[in-house]
Amino acid sequence: MQPDFYLHFSTLSPSVQHFIHRFRSMLQEHVVPIIDDHWNRGVFPQSVVEPFGAFLQEEFGDEEYVFPPKNPLPFRLMKLELGRIDPSMASFFAVHWGLAMGSISMFGSNEQKEKWLPDMVSMHKIGSWALTEPFSGSDAAFGLQARAEKTEYGWSLTGEKKWSGNASMADVIVIWAKETNGGRLLGFLVEPQMEGVHIEKIHDKISKRAMENVHIRLENVQLKEEQRLPNVENFKHVGQQLLSGRIAVSWEALGIAMGVYEAAFSYVQKRTQFGKPISGFQLIQEKLVNMLEEITLMQSMLFQLNRVEEQQGFVRSAQASLAKRACCRRARKVCSIGRDIMGGNGILLSYGVARLFSDMEAVFSYEGTDEMNTLIVGRSITGNNAFV
Numbered sequence: 001m002q003p004d005f006y007l008h009f010s011t012l013s014p015s016v017q018h019f020i021h022r023f024r025s026m027l028q029e030h031v032v033p034i035i036d037d038h039w040n041r042g043v044f045p046q047s048v049v050e051p052f053g054a055f056l057q058e059e060f061g062d063e064e065y066v067f068p069p070k071n072p073l074p075f076r077l078m079k080l081e082l083g084r085i086d087p088s089m090a091s092f093f094a095v096h097w098g099l100a101m102g103s104i105s106m107f108g109s110n111e112q113k114e115k116w117l118p119d120m121v122s123m124h125k126i127g128s129w130a131l132t133e134p135f136s137g138s139d140a141a142f143g144l145q146a147r148a149e150k151t152e153y154g155w156s157l158t159g160e161k162k163w164s165g166n167a168s169m170a171d172v173i174v175i176w177a178k179e180t181n182g183g184r185l186l187g188f189l190v191e192p193q194m195e196g197v198h199i200e201k202i203h204d205k206i207s208k209r210a211m212e213n214v215h216i217r218l219e220n221v222q223l224k225e226e227q228r229l230p231n232v233e234n235f236k237h238v239g240q241q242l243l244s245g246r247i248a249v250s251w252e253a254l255g256i257a258m259g260v261y262e263a264a265f266s267y268v269q270k271r272t273q274f275g276k277p278i279s280g281f282q283l284i285q286e287k288l289v290n291m292l293e294e295i296t297l298m299q300s301m302l303f304q305l306n307r308v309e310e311q312q313g314f315v316r317s318a319q320a321s322l323a324k325r326a327c328c329r330r331a332r333k334v335c336s337i338g339r340d341i342m343g344g345n346g347i348l349l350s351y352g353v354a355r356l357f358s359d360m361e362a363v364f365s366y367e368g369t370d371e372m373n374t375l376i377v378g379r380s381i382t383g384n385n386a387f388v
């Protein structure tokens with residue numbers, strides 16, 4: 001794994017190294033050859049689902065799916081690899097595995113878990129997760145407008161959702177709404193073909209173009225009580241899940257930065273100007289060192305956070321937020337330098353940096369914007385809530 005200046009990866013156990021090598025090989029075989037074309041066309045590469053699912057089934061099929069996982073490191077390293085090779089695929093996986101399956105595992109009944117999780121581990125069934133709305137993003141804890149009304153037969157769901165990843169191809173969408181009378185936050189397992197569910201793909205993205213995000217309209221969707229997640233009633237529960245997502249996204253940002261560094265490093269050794277490889281110029285070397293410094297700081301922070309999690313058994317919300325903030329800021333900077341030192345070729349997909357550069361923009365905004373994570377850390381260290 002490059003760059004690994006402080007030997008974080010070379011000191012991983014041989015079994016973890018083997019695991020990550022197998023995962024990388026799967027991505028190299030099934031994602032790398034087709035991803036630029038799909039990204040360019042704004043289409044999800046369906047052919048990846050089968051080998052990806054087979055890999056997950058082989059690695060995790062014998063274990064009961066539990067979220068958050070007892071040993072999160074393999075999943076974090078998967079996020080890193082996905083970021084390095086294709087961030088769209090990282091989002092597809094995160095929404096399916098961490099958010100949709102994670103919600104069913106944390107908040108679902110035994111029947112719901114039995115119905116959905118085994119087929120989702122192998123990706124025979126795909127999950128989506130819908131919290132954000134057209135008029136509620138960062139303030140989702142307070143501002144959701146989607147409503148769930150109790151009826152004689154169960155629930156009636158009305159409202160709109162925006163960005164929901166994978167929903168255009170999903171078998172199940174976890175949809176969050178406020179209870180009409182009482183104001184509890186409730187989660188529902190909605191199947192897209194149900195009457196009253198309207199799904200429209202968002203087409204004009206400049207980031208994460210190879211994964212599908214949608215706009216969902218819900219018009220009096222009739223649900224049975226068995227479709228409600230029974231073990232969740234407020235945003236604090238969902239916040240626990242998002243905390244884990246924030247750490248995973250920090251690893252994705254690190255992966256993107258490493259992918260950009262690798263492509264840019266290889267480029268500057270081959271590209272000659274003024275009669276010699278541009279890697280020999282002092283100003284280019286400074287930029288490479290700046291990139292390496294940011295990446296090494298990110299690696300050190302994330303491996304240390306992993307040790308904290310192993311020792312304490314948990315990570316505090318502000319600790320996860322600081323990682324997300326720090327890694328996204330640094331990865332964005334690395335993307336910018338990497339694109340710059342490739343000159344004009346830095347904006348061409350075929351040179352390996354442009355796609356990661358563009359995808360990093362979405363990573364910067366989701367799982368808590370820079371401002372939200374700043375305010376979470378600020379509240380933690382001062383005791384004062386500065387959100388409103």
Ligand SMILES: Cc1cc2nc3c(=O)[nH]c(=O)nc-3n(C[C@H](O)[C@H](O)[C@H](O)COP(=O)(O)OP(=O)(O)OC[C@H]3O[C@@H](n4cnc5c(N)ncnc54)[C@H](O)[C@@H]3O)c2cc1C
Binds near residue numbers: 132213368
């Ligand atoms: C590619 C992609 C995939 C996504 N996938 C999903 C998904 O699968 N499911 C899902 O539910 N959501 C998803 N999202 C939504 C994502 O979580 C939101 O975009 C994110 O939470 C930010 O919300 P927003 O876009 O509405 O921005 P807003 O909340 O409107 O924020 C706009 C700006 O205002 C700032 N701001 C807001 N409040 C304050 C404040 N109090 N102080 C200072 N600044 C403030 C923000 O930091 C930001 O800079 C996805 C988004 C993207 C881009």
